[in-house]
Amino acid sequence: MLEKILPSEIYNPLTKYVSFNAINEIRLRVDKPIVLSIGSQKFFLSSHGTTGNLKEAICPSKTTLEDIVFRASECSLYSVNEQIKRGFLVTQGGIRLGLGGDLIEEKGQIKTLTNFNSINIRIPHEIKNCSLSCFDYIIENGNILNTLVISPPGAGKTTFLRDFILQLSQRNYAFNVLVLDERGEIDLGTKGCIGNFADKISFASKKVGFENGIRSLSPNLIITDELGTADDVQALLYACNSGVSIMASVHADSVESFLAKEDFSKVIKEKVFKRFVVLSLRNGPGTLEGIYNENLSRLGRRY
Amino acid sequence: MKILLIVIFSSICFAFGAKFYFKYKRRKNFFDALIFLCHKFDVEINFSREKVINIISSLEEKVKQNLYGLDKNFISSIENKESLEKDKLLKNLTFLSEEEGNSIFLFFKSLGRSDMENQLKEINNFENKFSQFCTASSQEFKKYGKLSIKLAIVACLMVVVLFI
Numbered sequence: 240m241l242e243k244i245l246p247s248e249i250y251n252p253l254t255k256y257v258s259f260n261a262i263n264e265i266r267l268r269v270d271k272p273i274v275l276s277i278g279s280q281k282f283f284l285s286s287h288g289t290t291g292n293l294k295e296a297i298c299p300s301k302t303t304l305e306d307i308v309f310r311a312s313e314c315s316l317y318s319v320n321e322q323i324k325r326g327f328l329v330t331q332g333g334i335r336l337g338l339g340g341d342l343i344e345e346k347g348q349i350k351t352l353t354n355f356n357s358i359n360i361r362i363p364h365e366i367k368n369c370s371l372s373c374f375d376y377i378i379e380n381g382n383i384l385n386t387l388v389i390s391p392p393g394a395g396k397t398t399f400l401r402d403f404i405l406q407l408s409q410r411n412y413a414f415n416v417l418v419l420d421e422r423g424e425i426d427l428g429t430k431g432c433i434g435n436f437a438d439k440i441s442f443a444s445k446k447v448g449f450e451n452g453i454r455s456l457s458p459n460l461i462i463t464d465e466l467g468t469a470d471d472v473q474a475l476l477y478a479c480n481s482g483v484s485i486m487a488s489v490h491a492d493s494v495e496s497f498l499a500k501e502d503f504s505k506v507i508k509e510k511v512f513k514r515f516v517v518l519s520l521r522n523g524p525g526t527l528e529g530i531y532n533e534n535l536s537r538l539g540r541r542y
Numbered sequence: 543m544k545i546l547l548i549v550i551f552s553s554i555c556f557a558f559g560a561k562f563y564f565k566y567k568r569r570k571n572f573f574d575a576l577i578f579l580c581h582k583f584d585v586e587i588n589f590s591r592e593k594v595i596n597i598i599s600s601l602e603e604k605v606k607q608n609l610y611g612l613d614k615n616f617i618s619s620i621e622n623k624e625s626l627e628k629d630k631l632l633k634n635l636t637f638l639s640e641e642e643g644n645s646i647f648l649f650f651k652s653l654g655r656s657d658m659e660n661q662l663k664e665i666n667n668f669e670n671k672f673s674q675f676c677t678a679s680s681q682e683f684k685k686y687g688k689l690s691i692k693l694a695i696v697a698c699l700m701v702v703v704l705f706i
Binding site: 243246247309310312313314315316317318320350351 | 587591592593594595620623653654655656657658661
């Protein structure tokens with residue numbers, strides 16, 4: 240998909256000289272060097288691969304950035320304006336472009352984002368079996384326990400959720416799984432990415448997705464990414480009261496910093512989540528820091 | 543020899559007549575197809591925010607034929623990551639005037655560049671403009687297209703009379 244989005248002067252060195260699968264992020268800023276995040280390291284992109292030399296680095300123009308966004312929208316900005324308003328754009332294949340630019344507001348409502356000056360391209364990865372070490376702690380007596388995956392940005396929450404869905408399918412746990420893919424990142428669109436027992440609602444808010452999904456698809460388990468707002472928590476509680484298991488993720492450094500989030504106080508107090516999986520970037524994205532139960536006691540060995 | 547000359551001259555006259563007839567017919571069909579495309583954009587964008595390329599690709603074969611390669615030229619410029627150029631876009635459309643060509647180029651250049659509300663406004667504005675071209679081309683076709691065939695037939699008859 241990146242081939243269709245990026246101009247050849249950026250795409251060619253990426254494919255010729257850089258191990259594409261190793262790239263986590265590509266950051267483009269107007270008239271600034273392109274920065275690649277590979278593992279936990281950062282490099283500039285030059286016409287002959289990665290470099291530490293600022294003079295050799297490729298610096299994209301404003302037109303290039305606008306062109307990238309236009310192409311990422313499949314030449315139809317109107318079709319992704321709701322995403323652009325929220326500061327991102329997801330292409331086919333789950334590649335997310337975080338966008339920076341001028342926000343246009345009208346009567347207190349965001350109309351669009353324009354004059355793009357930075358793009359953060361996040362490359363999704365399928366890491367097979369990355370959720371396996373937690374699998375037996377999450378499924379108990381044939382039931383899936385409500386689980387929250389906690390990690391800072393870019394530490395592999397979505398990858399973990401994606402693999403868990405696949406593991407369920409591969410192990411023939413025939414739960415009806417509803418993937419509530421608010422940003423279109425969980426399902427990469429590749430064959431078998433979310434297994435055989437998953438339904439998907441994309442680009443809907445948590446509130447709408449939970450309500451419609453439960454009503455229309457009768458799931459046993461809802462998997463969703465990045466809980467953040469009080470509305471998300473309300474939607475989550477609604478789903479829990481409907482007897483559906485939940486697996487979700489949230490941005491936080493640790494269980495302690497999650498517990499400090501005010502919006503989640505009710506969830507914490509009612510011990511909605513029975514399992515907490517904590518991931519970090521300590522040894523690269525996806526480092527498993529620990530699995531905890533609802534009383535915040537560590538389960539299994541120390542990672 | 544006489545018969546041969548009659549056939550040759552008649553054919554030339556008829557070919558001229560047919561050329562003009564088909565020129566006006568092509569223009570009429572083209573603008574009809576273009577208005578149909580605008581309608582389709584309007585409906586598909588309003589209803590499902592369908593992507594520009596999908597809308598064009600899903601056009602019926604007959605409509606595509608009447609666009610005389612305009613759809614293919616547009617899609618190929620996108621697929622080849624080229625910026626849209628007027629000459630390439632209107633490659634096969636020799637029957638268009640400068641003003642018509644400019645409007646069509648601007649229309650395609652504006653596709654997918656704004657939010658839904660503004661995109662639909664733009665499409666409607668262009669559709670109005672294309673409707674004017676369409677009305678003019680229909681009148682031209684009625685007036686000159688059919689006339690050119692009639693003149694060709696008259697010319698053929700005159701050739702026959704002259705030679706006999």
